[in-house]
Amino acid sequence: DYIDPETGINKPTVIQDTVYGFQYAHSYLPSISMSFNPKIYGLFQFKNPESKVVAIRHVMSPTLGFSFVPDMTGLVPNYYDTVQVDTLGNTRVYSYYENGIYGTPSLNGRSGSINFSLNNNIEMKLRSASDTTEEMRKIKLLDNLRFSTSYNIYADSLKLAPISFSGYTSILEGRFRLNFSGSLDPYALNPDGRRINTFELKQSGKPVRLTRFNAGLDFRLSSKQKPGSAIDETSRQRGISDMPMSMSQMGEEEEEEVDIIQAMEESYSEYVDFSIPWDLSIRYNFNYSKPQFESKITQTLNFSGNVRLTNKWRIGVTSGWDFERHTLTYTSVNIFRDLHCWEMRLSWIPIGYHQSYTFSINAKASILRDLKYERRKSWYDN
Secondary structure (H helix, E strand, O other): OEEOOOOOOEEOOOOOOOOOOOOOOOOOOOOEEEEEOOOEEEEEEOOOOOOOEEEEEEEEEEEEEEEEEOOOOOOOOOOEEEEEOOOOOOEEEEEOOOOOOOOOOOOOOOEEEEEEEEEEEEEEEEOOOOOOOOOOEEEEEEEEEEEEEEEEOOOOOOOEOOEEEEEEEEEOOOOEEEEEEEEEEOEEEOOOOOEEEEEHHHHHOOOOEEEEEEEEEEEEEEOOOOOOOOOOHHHHHHHHHOOOOOHHHOOHHHHHHHHHHHHHHHOHHHOOOOOOOEEEEEEEEEEEEOOOOOOEEEEEEEEEEEEEOOOOEEEEEEEEEEOOOOEEOOOEEEEEEEEOOEEEEEEEEOOOOOOEEEEEEEEOOHHHOOOEEEEEEOHHHO
16 A cells, blocks of 8 residues: 555555566577468460450469467576556566566567468560560559468467558559558457457458558659750850860969869759650549448548749649648649759748748859858748
8 A cells, every 4th residue: 555645545556666686597599480482373365366465474472481489488497477567456477577688588488370471463465556576565463462461379369360461553654553552350349349259250241351441543644755965955055165265274263163164064964854844743542441330531632743834944833632621732832943053943832821932042063052042931920
């Protein structure tokens, strides 16, 4: 009992005490593990010579693994004890060394598990529509469709872990990319929403419960890249023509100036690429969660694009859509101007609580990074 110094009333409590000192301990940590990784190939060929689809191949890569740690408590001293953890009389098993530097020397009891996984890859071989002598194309329909789970041999209940799955695919030469993942629970729930040691198939007739599902769809589209360098050659030649004809005719100050100009010219490729007139990127995310009886769905949509107005001007927009509030999310407009040895940037957030802007003009050369003019308005000023 614990006596409250203010009220003088005895209150039941649990006091934790730590005994420090030196004590010898040794451990045995033997383990056994093995795995089996075969590959299974399936091929379906189309017999029609006029069919554009030549064959579909399915490659399955199952994995079966086993791990076992025997009980070594009979060969080492007992490093565990039972202690009361609350005033209700509940207890737990703890180790004398669990808060030590090196942890517990030996595990308490045995452990073992069996791991299962299945990886699938589905490909399709297509014949060229224009020329039959041309090489055939391979398209991945599903890339790494994977299922995995494990089975705890020595658990008292709920031995089978939830089944996780994931996959990825792309279509139209990578313009659309779809990736997904989720979790399936084989055990049922009691009326309180807790997992019980009864399979969902026995309770409801369904093999599993879908507790989580995530999917993301990426769409990217851009104009064809023009041949040639991304740097404006006209500006480059104009800058070079302004330099003196001979290095021997210049003084030390002029030589330093040419070194700076050459450094600027070499750093052009590190900045904005004007060879792509426009590009568009859209990403949609779908999240489903149902750990118990109530489900929750969240959706997000983000998009960004860039347009080259002229050889020197480029504008980009980034925004998104809020499905719950039915309004645009964080939106920014970015404007870039190439000024030959200099560059101008404007970043503007026109809507929302974080309305602000940043305007800057700076030299391109890394050695002149601090040579700039900047003007900004923070959203804190709102």
